Amino acid sequence: MALAGLALLAGASLCIGATNLWNTDLDSGLVLAVSRIPRTCAAILAGAGLALAGVVVQQAVRNRLVEPGLTGTPEAAMIGLLGVTLIAPGAALLVKMSVAAISALLGTAGFFLLSRHVPPRDPMLLPLVGLIYGGILGAVALWLAWITDLVQFIGIWQTGEFSGVLQGRYELLWLIAVMAGALYLLADRITLLGLGEDYARSLGLNYHQTVLLGLGIVAICVAVVVVTVGSMPFVGLVVPNIVSRIWGDNLRQNLWLVALLGAGFVLGSDLIGRIVRWPYEIPAATIFAVIGAAIFLWLLNAPRKTVAHG
Amino acid sequence: MIEIENLSLTRGGTPILRDISLTIPDGGIVAIIGPNGAGKSTLLHCMAGLLAPDSGRVLIGGKDVHKARENDRALMLSLLTQTPGTVPRLTVADLVGFGRWPHHRGRPGATDRAIVQDVLGRFDLDDIATREVETLSGGQRQRAYVAMAHAQSTPWMFLDEPLSALDPKYSHDIMARLTQIVSQDGGHRSVLMVLHDLQIALRTANWVICLRDGAAIRSGPTKEVMTSELLSTLYETSLHVGDLDGEPVIVPRNPAFL
Numbered sequence: 001m002a003l004a005g006l007a008l009l010a011g012a013s014l015c016i017g018a019t020n021l022w023n024t025d026l027d028s029g030l031v032l033a034v035s036r037i038p039r040t041c042a043a044i045l046a047g048a049g050l051a052l053a054g055v056v057v058q059q060a061v062r063n064r065l066v067e068p069g070l071t072g073t074p075e076a077a078m079i080g081l082l083g084v085t086l087i088a089p090g091a092a093l094l095v096k097m098s099v100a101a102i103s104a105l106l107g108t109a110g111f112f113l114l115s116r117h118v119p120p121r122d123p124m125l126l127p128l129v130g131l132i133y134g135g136i137l138g139a140v141a142l143w144l145a146w147i148t149d150l151v152q153f154i155g156i157w158q159t160g161e162f163s164g165v166l167q168g169r170y171e172l173l174w175l176i177a178v179m180a181g182a183l184y185l186l187a188d189r190i191t192l193l194g195l196g197e198d199y200a201r202s203l204g205l206n207y208h209q210t211v212l213l214g215l216g217i218v219a220i221c222v223a224v225v226v227v228t229v230g231s232m233p234f235v236g237l238v239v240p241n242i243v244s245r246i247w248g249d250n251l252r253q254n255l256w257l258v259a260l261l262g263a264g265f266v267l268g269s270d271l272i273g274r275i276v277r278w279p280y281e282i283p284a285a286t287i288f289a290v291i292g293a294a295i296f297l298w299l300l301n302a303p304r305k306t307v308a309h310g
Numbered sequence: 311m312i313e314i315e316n317l318s319l320t321r322g323g324t325p326i327l328r329d330i331s332l333t334i335p336d337g338g339i340v341a342i343i344g345p346n347g348a349g350k351s352t353l354l355h356c357m358a359g360l361l362a363p364d365s366g367r368v369l370i371g372g373k374d375v376h377k378a379r380e381n382d383r384a385l386m387l388s389l390l391t392q393t394p395g396t397v398p399r400l401t402v403a404d405l406v407g408f409g410r411w412p413h414h415r416g417r418p419g420a421t422d423r424a425i426v427q428d429v430l431g432r433f434d435l436d437d438i439a440t441r442e443v444e445t446l447s448g449g450q451r452q453r454a455y456v457a458m459a460h461a462q463s464t465p466w467m468f469l470d471e472p473l474s475a476l477d478p479k480y481s482h483d484i485m486a487r488l489t490q491i492v493s494q495d496g497g498h499r500s501v502l503m504v505l506h507d508l509q510i511a512l513r514t515a516n517w518v519i520c521l522r523d524g525a526a527i528r529s530g531p532t533k534e535v536m537t538s539e540l541l542s543t544l545y546e547t548s549l550h551v552g553d554l555d556g557e558p559v560i561v562p563r564n565p566a567f568l
Contacts, residue, residue, distance in 0.1 A: 062396050120396070188416045192408065194398045198391045201360055203462070204384030204412035248399040248442060 002260045006044070009267045013040040016274055034167045042170040043162055043270045043284065044263040046229050049176035049221035051262020052183055054236025055243075055251065056214045057108070059194040061115040063126045064244065067236035068108075068222045070130035074231035075137035076107020077223040078157050082144045085153070097172055097227050104226075105219035107137055112215060160225070160232035161283030162270050172224050179217045180259055187251040190214055194249055232285040234292030235262055241299050265291070311336055312357070312466070312502075317366035319356060319524075326352045327363065328524040336465070337497035338516035339488060341505045341532075345545050349524040350504045351392075351470050357502070358389045358468050370466060384412035388462035390455055390469040402446070402454045403439040406430055409461030426461055433457040433487060449480030456484060460491060467491075469503040473510065481507070485514050508560050512536050512551070520544050536560075 014036045015021060021028045021036075054067045061071075068074065080103025084096050111133055118126050145151045183190070189210045192200045201207045225231060239262045247254050269291065270284040312334040319327040326349045334340055342350045355361045357368050359375040368375040370386050378386065388409070400408075406429055410422040430439050433453055438446065443454055452472060459467050467488075473481040488501050505511045511518060511532070518535040520528040522544055528535050541549040541560065550563040 123396075188408075188411070191398070191400070192411065194396075195408070196391075196396075198355075198360055198389065201380060202358060202384060202387070202389035203408060204381035204415075206380050244399050248401065248404075250400055250404050 002257065002264070006260055006264045006267070009264060009271065010040050010044065013043065013267055013271055016271060035165075038167045038170050039162050039165045039270070040267065042165040042173055042229060043267040045173040045176045046160070046162075046225045046232065047235060047263040047266025048180060048259040049173070049225055049262075050232055050235040050266070051239035051258045052176075052180055052255070053218040053221040054262075055240035055255070055258050056183070056190055056218050057236070058240055059190050059249075059251075060112060060211055060214050061126060062120070062194060062196060063115075063123055064241055065123055065127040065237070066130055067234070067240075068218055069231065069233040069236065070127050070134060071111040071218075072107040072130065072134040072137045073104050073111075073219060073222045074157070074226050075134050075141055076110075077101070077104035077219070077226045078141040078154065079103055079107075079137065079144065080223075081157065081227065082141060082148070082150060082153070085150065086144075086148055093172065093227070097224060100227055101220045101223040104223045105216055108215045108219055109212075112211065157226050157230050159283050160230040160285035161273070161281070162229055163281050163283075165229065170228050173228050175224050176221055179221050180255075183217055184252075184255055186210070186213060186217075187255050191249060191251045230283075230285065232266065232288060234289055234296065235266060238292045238295050238299070239265060242295070245299065311371065313369040314357070315367050315369070317353075317356060317363050317368065319352060319361065319363045326524050327356065330366070330524075330526045332519060332526055332529050334502070334517060334519070334529070336500050338492055338500060339514055340500065340502045340517040340519065341511040341515035342503070342519045342521060343505055343508065343511055343544070344521035348521040350521050352524075353521060354468055354470050354502070354504055358387060359383045360389075381412050381415070384462065384464070386464055387466040387468055388459040388464045390459045390467070390472055392470050392474060397444045397451070399442050399444055401440050401442055402435050402457075403430065405443050405454055406435070406457045406461050409458040412462065425463065429457050429461045433460070448475050449477070449483070452476060452480065452484060453487075456487065465498060465500060467499065467501045469501065471504050471506060473505070473507060481510065485510060489514055508536070508541065508549075512558050512560060538563075 014032060017036060019026060019031060021031065050068065057066055057068055057071055058064055077100040080100040081096060084091055084099040111130060114129060114133060115126055118129050142154055145154045189205060192203060192205050193210060193214065197207055240258055243254050243258050243261060247257060265288060266284060269288040273282040273284050273287045276282060314330055314332040317327055317330040330353065342353060344350055352361065356363050357375065359378065362376055373386065375383060403426065407418065407426050410418060410426060414422050430436050435454060435457055438450065443451055446454065456472065472484055476484065491499050492501055515532050517530065518532045519526055520535060520540065528540060536551060538549060538551045541551065548563040550561050552559050552561055
């Protein structure tokens, strides 16, 4: 059903836009190939990537209220991007992206080390620490951008939207599909991280290696999203929570649901953003922030049904 | 057999474990007792290989715990720590299934599935196998975690205060199952546990280790070790090991609060 829903959204996404596909003056095939198909793929990949990144950080720090946007990951990626833009402005996109991913990994690892010193008693504490941590990294990024006259970039990287997605300018996002595959192979290990370090290690898991691999995948997913379409808060928070609440934490069974739901939410948000003020657009990140906030309030307050599932 | 040789650990300038040397026989229940802050949990974590000592070593069946690879260690011993803060949303069957992880590393075979089924049955978890651990009562949850450690099929099972939050019914239930495990499997399974309940230690343990201020002041068969004199010295309060209808009991003698 979830698959069918996503297919329906994708179909709608191909048909809806500022230009009418059935206008005979236009080469509809060209519009589809250059703009609509890339845009639809980009939204699906970005949504899946952010949701998967969310589930990994939540398991790694064992806190459901954390997401990549609260671990300094996008801010660290921006610092890396600014750095590479300053030092080597002409570098290939792949090089910029790699630098962004490495600095995103450093930023996320910094949060992970910080999280080990935050008492786990109150689950609200860690997201607050992450908010401050991300704020500090964001301030560094903004300061760097300010003194080098690159502030407009920060704006672009901060607001996730898909109107600029064209053939040839989004393909890096396919890295997320590769990461999703890698994550599927690691699914049991990520679930074991959620049992806590003592259990993970006494069950024979190489704990630090697994954390590093997981956070590496998070960093790559977030960095490609920041580079190509801009960061989007809430996706990595809301989607894993919905899936965990309904279907539990066994990732070997549920990872595909996380990816699918993330893709559906972001594609849906992009669609709504295209429709409400047609022919103008509202960024998908703005739309999702509204939807996400509402869902999150519900998640915080609604009692969880004690379901049995096999 | 577990051999501990000159184990020492210092944290922040404070010695936690002081030059501990012990030999612990296989087959049976071993209890680590001692007052609060004696270093019991630290010793258990150190023996489980999760904490590296400053000096000394721990050998289980002749193998150095701290030099073994993570997965080899997971085949030597299983561990139950004190009740974790966040409980994962896994079913009881999935949780117990993860006990087999060091054996299959993600590809469970027919043997693994059979063992999980057997353990679920042995621990009376069949009826709640599809329930999430999060939804269980404290007692059932602890039973599920002990079942996971048992499914790991290791020669040694280390438990850190497994009875701490349980009422007498569930404590007795867990102890009965552990006693059954060590007696049934032909002496191949042994249990080492940090225990606060002296009564239960006296009745169920075959071997007792007394820890005080990070030093092992006594280790040996329960009846020899747990005497009125030793317990009174260990806990700095007058304790008397008496007899109630032929069963040993521990009672405070002339306690200050009376």
